[in-house]
Amino acid sequence: MCRPEHFAVTYAINPWMDPVAGADAGKAVEQWEALRAAYRSLGHAVSLIDPIEGLPDMVFAANGALVVGGRVYGAKFTYPERYAEGPAYAKWMLENGFSEVLEAEHTNEGEGDFLTLDRVILAGTGFRTDIAAHQEAQEFLGRPVVTLRLVDPRFYHLDTALFPLGGDNVAYYPGAFSPGSRAVLERLFPEAILAGAQDAAVLGLNAVCDGRNVVINAEAVELIETLRGRGYEPVPIDLSELRKAGGGPKCCTLELRS
Numbered sequence: 736m737c738r739p740e741h742f743a744v745t746y747a748i749n750p751w752m753d754p755v756a757g758a759d760a761g762k763a764v765e766q767w768e769a770l771r772a773a774y775r776s777l778g779h780a781v782s783l784i785d786p787i788e789g790l791p792d793m794v795f796a797a798n799g800a801l802v803v804g805g806r807v808y809g810a811k812f813t814y815p816e817r818y819a820e821g822p823a824y825a826k827w828m829l830e831n832g833f834s835e836v837l838e839a840e841h842t843n844e845g846e847g848d849f850l851t852l853d854r855v856i857l858a859g860t861g862f863r864t865d866i867a868a869h870q871e872a873q874e875f876l877g878r879p880v881v882t883l884r885l886v887d888p889r890f891y892h893l894d895t896a897l898f899p900l901g902g903d904n905v906a907y908y909p910g911a912f913s914p915g916s917r918a919v920l921e922r923l924f925p926e927a928i929l930a931g932a933q934d935a936a937v938l939g940l941n942a943v944c945d946g947r948n949v950v951i952n953a954e955a956v957e958l959i960e961t962l963r964g965r966g967y968e969p970v971p972i973d974l975s976e977l978r979k980a981g982g983g984p985k986c987c988t989l990e991l992r993s
């Protein structure tokens with residue numbers, strides 16, 4: 736995770752961002768601290784990367800890389816405003832015991848568009864990550880990568896529209912995907928939890944599930960009830976300030992998969 740000390744909304748690279756309205760870094764830090772505390776109380780270790788001045792979106796650690804089996808597929812950001820984050824996260828990896836770090840040739844925004852399950856990695860494209868990066872990641876990680884096409888600009892990263900429920904199931908908002916990708920999801924995950932437009936519109940799908948607990952935006956009230964009904968333990972979090980940049984709990988979290 737990366738503390739949002741330098742968080743701001745000074746440019747707009749997704750429809751959630753309004754530079755005129757801006758955002759409050761102090762409030763963002765407070766909300767982010769509650770997210771970090773939630774992970775700790777669930778027993779998950781949290782490592783931190785130092786925030787860099789001039790990189791207001793660096794708090795969204797999910798975009799910094801994709802780590803699977805201890806191998807690190809480096810991010811290569813779409814927009815110049817975030818270019819410098821890729822090397823910063825790659826450097827952190829090298830300094831923290833990850834020796835296999837691939838500098839990607841193709842544009843990709845790490846776990847923003849790559850979500851890892853036991854059998855496959857689901858990969859988003861359409862707004863940020865290039866399809867060629869899906870192939871590059873598959874070759875480097877040796878895991879099957881399934882391409883999914885995103886069609887609604889509010890859901891510009893895969894992790895804004897879908898989250899894994901442990902290793903073999905997912906929750907998602909069908910409206911974010913092309914018809915073909917919806918059919919792929921139905922085939923792969925007949926037991927999936929489907930979220931509605933209201934829960935999607937508060938970034939309720941930008942959640943983190945450890946198999947039992949689901950750290951999720953508190954405003955996703957219907958989805959929270961559905962999760963409870965299916966035996967999961969929702970952990971509601973208020974990250975409304977970070978949503979002004981288009982992010983939620985998952986965006987703030989890069990999973991280091993050994």
Ligand code: ARG
Nearest residue numbers: 749795797847892980982986
């Ligand atoms: N403002 C950031 C951007 O548009 C938000 C990134 C959110 N991260 C995520 N994993 N969805 O790039």
